[in-house]
Amino acid sequence: MSGRHPRVEGTAYLVCATQRSGSTLLCELLKGTDVAGVPDEFFESLRSTGLPRQPRQYFLQPEAADIADRLAPLDPGVPEQPGDFAGWFDYVVHRGTTPNGVFGAKMMWNYFDDFRARIAELDGLGDLTFTEALDEVFPDLKIVFVRRRDKVAQAVSLWKAIQTQQWRTAAEAPDGRRDVEYDHRALRFLVDDLHRWDARWEEWFHATGREPIRVVYEEFIGSRAATVGRVLDGLGIDPPEPDGGHGPMKRQADGVSEDWVTRFRDDSRRLGLD
Numbered sequence: 001m002s003g004r005h006p007r008v009e010g011t012a013y014l015v016c017a018t019q020r021s022g023s024t025l026l027c028e029l030l031k032g033t034d035v036a037g038v039p040d041e042f043f044e045s046l047r048s049t050g051l052p053r054q055p056r057q058y059f060l061q062p063e064a065a066d067i068a069d070r071l072a073p074l075d076p077g078v079p080e081q082p083g084d085f086a087g088w089f090d091y092v093v094h095r096g097t098t099p100n101g102v103f104g105a106k107m108m109w110n111y112f113d114d115f116r117a118r119i120a121e122l123d124g125l126g127d128l129t130f131t132e133a134l135d136e137v138f139p140d141l142k143i144v145f146v147r148r149r150d151k152v153a154q155a156v157s158l159w160k161a162i163q164t165q166q167w168r169t170a171a172e173a174p175d176g177r178r179d180v181e182y183d184h185r186a187l188r189f190l191v192d193d194l195h196r197w198d199a200r201w202e203e204w205f206h207a208t209g210r211e212p213i214r215v216v217y218e219e220f221i222g223s224r225a226a227t228v229g230r231v232l233d234g235l236g237i238d239p240p241e242p243d244g245g246h247g248p249m250k251r252q253a254d255g256v257s258e259d260w261v262t263r264f265r266d267d268s269r270r271l272g273l274d
Contacts, residue, residue, distance in 0.1 A: 005122040006093040010101030012138040017146040018197045020157035022217035037104025042092045043115045049077030055162045067186045085118045109197035145212035155190035156260045184267045
């Protein structure tokens with residue numbers, strides 16, 4: 001290989017997930033160790049717009065057009081120009097790596113296809129398969145897979161975030177939120193998508209022979225320190241000395257979320273969809 005593209009010689013990992021699965025909290029805790037890279041969402045911008053996925057883009061199915069129409073209009077953005085990604089990727093490798101040589105990044109399934117296409121644009125990798133190219137850039141790549149068992153609760157959290165565009169809550173953030181509306185059909189679309197995206201991750205892991213370090217939200221949320229320790233161990237990273245712990249994030253579930261979960265399940269039973 002020419003060596004013109006960035007290459008992470010040390011440990012590298014992707015936190016693979018779907019939205020509202022607890023991946024942000026896990027990544028914040030991993031970043032707080034100062035030894036596990038900086039697993040931010042570096043690759044969330046879509047090639048078509050140069051922007052992260054917008055509210056309407058969660059409902060692209062023709063039968064969901066009425067749901068999309070109630071959400072904020074699309075910002076056309078600025079599509080990525082040829083050659084832009086190489087410079088960005090070089091920055092990401094430096095930004096996402098801690099002094100001990102560990103690189104981390106977060107990856108959602110619904111922009112993973114764009115990431116595949118972009119990797120092929122890096123110098124010297126265009127003739128390789130995606131797996132070969134990924135191994136060339138990250139020779140020691142590991143996977144952390146975060147999923148949430150309760151897809152209804154996950155969909156409720158996602159639907160609220162789509163409406164408010166509030167994706168994370170710091171402990172000191174104010175409580176004010178924009179109005180949100182319950183919508184059974186919107187939640188049904190999201191539940192189905194979340195199941196499908198998890199399945200697509202599993203298919204990719206199986207097809208490429210990658211066995212991930214698995215984190216289940218319902219287990220992680222009550223044992224954060226133990227989960228972070230297990231992930232570090234799976235990545236082969238020596239844990240730092242304890243310093244009182246990190247944890248600026250808090251759960252976004254509230255009374256509205258719990259009511260909507262119950263309402264959705266009641267509506268699904270009534271409609272014969274459970």
